[in-house]
Amino acid sequence: MGIVLGANQYGKAENRVVRIYRDSPRHEIRDINVSTALRGDFSRAHTHGDQADVLPTDTQKQTAYAFAKEKGLQSIEDYGLALAQHFVDDVEPVQAARVEVEEFAWERAVIDGAEHDHTWIRRGQEVRTASVTVEGSGDDQQVWVTGGLKDMVILKSTGSEFAGFLSDPYTVLQPTNDRVMATSLTAKWRFSQHTDVDWEATYAGVKQLLVQQFAEVHSLALQQTLYEMGRAVLETYGFVAEIRFSAPNKHHFVYDLSPFGLDNPNEVFHADDRPYGLIQATVTRDDAPDAGPAWYAYSGLV
Amino acid sequence: MGIVLGANQYGKAENRVVRIYRDSPRHEIRDINVSTALRGDFSRAHTHGDQADVLPTDTQKQTAYAFAKEKGLQSIEDYGLALAQHFVDDVEPVQAARVEVEEFAWERAVIDGAEHDHTWIRRGQEVRTASVTVEGSGDDQQVWVTGGLKDMVILKSTGSEFAGFLSDPYTVLQPTNDRVMATSLTAKWRFSQHTDVDWEATYAGVKQLLVQQFAEVHSLALQQTLYEMGRAVLETYGFVAEIRFSAPNKHHFVYDLSPFGLDNPNEVFHADDRPYGLIQATVTRDDAPDAGPAWYAYSGLV
């Protein structure tokens, strides 16, 4: 029997980089949380404590901040690509790199109807996300990019049903033909190419499609809504290979006001915290290129 | 030597009430977190375990949900007033009541340029707050109302200095004449009246003044910016007696890129978590009516 090192990676997590562009009086801001991880044969660090092949996580941090200046920070996908390719191309023992980025959006303060040049309020709505995975060198190098969003809380107060479901002896739920449906949406879409993509326009467009489908699809189940969201994205963006959703069902329970002689026709709800339904689904092209390590997340080993 | 009961209160915290108005196809939504506390002579519950004068916290919860239907939930100040006055007026042992409300804003989904009738995305920006304190009965009843906001993260990338400060042997900070200034603002304003106030317009107006002053005041210190914010609010709203601020200085440290041969003229920053400066200040009228228990917070005893 032998005991051996299995899958492993290491990196610096949650570098909070803020980049201000101030070349003109109208400044621009980019505010991100970037995590990097390196993969390769680092077995001697594990089995012998030998760091000769280990680029410190501190160096990864320095690089993340330096690249915000050297390479710029316009689209998080491009920034992630620059970082990941640098680690793989320039650091000999690194065989693959994973970079994940969260971006926090800011909107300009509006004063007397005009956008301010250098003052912003943080939009709290959704967090934009991206991941880049680069493997191999030279002509064999492969690249996977995903875009995404998380924490987009969206709700519709009608146009949602849940009925006709399977029953068993533990089923007490009553069917409903009109309910509040709400979720805090996480969506990630995988690109089938990583050049010639307008990352900014694509992000805005995908987000808008997700919102539109949520609003306009008469929902028989959250599953159905997610599928229609995904279908709309894939139909619109030929370079999106697949899209994945994680959608907690943020339950809004109709409050029982009958003890007080009050009707409650879907007007007063208790927004509950836990437990919550969780629906996860993928919508994909049947000829999507192989996902490879695209979904092997930064913190995904455990 | 005697051991006695001192200040005390009890209530139900964090009732997550959501109210949908659906009288027309264009629904409206109000989403709040409401906490109630009762004050009075409940000493026998403490010293003898006798609950005869104790209205259960569960009853307070039921009332909070019921009132969203009975009294409606349009402005959180009015809803809070209705709740607090009910407890004091209708429950005999209650001598005073404190109600605190947080409101989470939603914005309508926009589809093809039009606002959707029954779909919203939660705005994450700031949380609106209000408190109502009612004491006494009949002609002696007194009422205090505060409005407020919290978690409004606002940043300016220039127009802020910090220099000319006091030094001592532990001072290593260098003065700066151009820095990023950012805070996650909490502000609470106390009304000198509780009728004939347009709560919605006042909230929007105060928020706009805070943003405008933050943007336009050339800041020599966060203290100065807060003061100018407060002054603008008091000058504009005659029925605001005072305004209080708690402003963490969300430090954005210029990242040292010199080891890599890179200039960094206020372009790349590290957004640090802890520790943070915390500036707290009040701007008040010199003839403001007595604050009474207005600032004695729901969770303020400890």
Added chain:
Amino acid sequence: MGIVLGANQYGKAENRVVRIYRDSPRHEIRDINVSTALRGDFSRAHTHGDQADVLPTDTQKQTAYAFAKEKGLQSIEDYGLALAQHFVDDVEPVQAARVEVEEFAWERAVIDGAEHDHTWIRRGQEVRTASVTVEGSGDDQQVWVTGGLKDMVILKSTGSEFAGFLSDPYTVLQPTNDRVMATSLTAKWRFSQHTDVDWEATYAGVKQLLVQQFAEVHSLALQQTLYEMGRAVLETYGFVAEIRFSAPNKHHFVYDLSPFGLDNPNEVFHADDRPYGLIQATVTRDDAPDAGPAWYAYSGLV
């Protein structure tokens, strides 16, 4: 009408200081989160942006770390006293200082039955707290010290009732003579002296009394349990002037298993998150010295 500056303070919050004593092979560790605030006449910083009297929050941070070496960090009360008195005594414009400390406990790793010299596991149980307020100089200087704990989650599975309470039209709660009672306790006790106190022994003793009363008092209400806790502390420690409690009622609802033909005699519970009852109470000596600013918390202005 005049607009003026009201109450204000400023400081550095949440300095995460860790102190290792390594004078012998058996190391000791102290792990704290310390926040400092200065009070005085800093009006020109607010009204004119003039920092001449303002000791930077960065300096307060440096001092907090330096004092962990210079003054040592054995008892958080003594460390807080050293810091607060330094600011008031040595920094001319400072008229009062507030220092609050949280301490995170570690327990030694036990290997083959023996405590390890330099390895610890963080105890997650409760967080110890202290506050120090110093006002004035020379013979007029006054000092207030509180000790405390927070986040101590404690539960009893029987020996708790809630019955005989007041009813109104919104009351649907049923009385119970046997329930689970649980809370996440916050307690703060105010010392009537700040010298000749064995801080460590007092902390351990107060905590033990709180636990014992929670366990042994047959509870007719959480209010009663808190009162008995407080009484025990005041009877035991003559130098404790008062003790304050904030006790969320962490509801454990008996789960309805009757649809499945199952009895549930207080065996299976749902531990709910929100809303929760919140009981706050003070137990005090009738001749307690004036609390002055002892309860004016670090973040208490708003």
Added chain:
Amino acid sequence: MGIVLGANQYGKAENRVVRIYRDSPRHEIRDINVSTALRGDFSRAHTHGDQADVLPTDTQKQTAYAFAKEKGLQSIEDYGLALAQHFVDDVEPVQAARVEVEEFAWERAVIDGAEHDHTWIRRGQEVRTASVTVEGSGDDQQVWVTGGLKDMVILKSTGSEFAGFLSDPYTVLQPTNDRVMATSLTAKWRFSQHTDVDWEATYAGVKQLLVQQFAEVHSLALQQTLYEMGRAVLETYGFVAEIRFSAPNKHHFVYDLSPFGLDNPNEVFHADDRPYGLIQATVTRDDAPDAGPAWYAYSGLV
């Protein structure tokens, strides 16, 4: 081009079940957070909104609470097995089920040296975890079980180095031969069998081995410490196939006290929040049975 449904699952997350055993005056308590997910061919729910094959997440919740009574809640692995097998065996469309459990430990209150019968204080130290995945029916049924822990914060104040690492132009870190090493450990171990395991003894034994290795291994890198932890577990427990670690490097930076004329030989540290190094590694047997879906986490699709 076809657009199709890809990987999907659905369930009820974070059921907070508390089970009290009260058959004798000395009660026992189990406090868990359990999440369930079902897998199978639920495509018509996605593509047509047809729920005929969908057992509601509410039913999964009811089952989780009911099983705490029907099947009992002694070891979370057994409870998870009962739940997962029930869903696969008894609900026709379900082809696979995933159950994840977190367990929060309580320790008995000690009064006058004796453990109390029905009062506990929640231990905050680590959270115990388990996952069960069941696939297929009858003789083809396969089962995977993992145990684990998370949030165990462990620190050593000496006996840790980091030197001899790879350098590149972005490397500024200085090597050190004596540092504080701390992590908030997540570990998950996969069992190669799911019967005839003493889950309780194994959990206690694995945890103790992890602590012991952390304490006793002179660490040249966190990677090395993790590997030695894993090796010790695999050498001791023949039925553990592999163990996985995720270990954030909780940085304790030596504070620079030299501006104040103070030495700081590893005595005063700043415990930083972000960014942090993150080391992830697997230690495995070279003949470990196939992991199948064992590591396909409950929330692992996105």
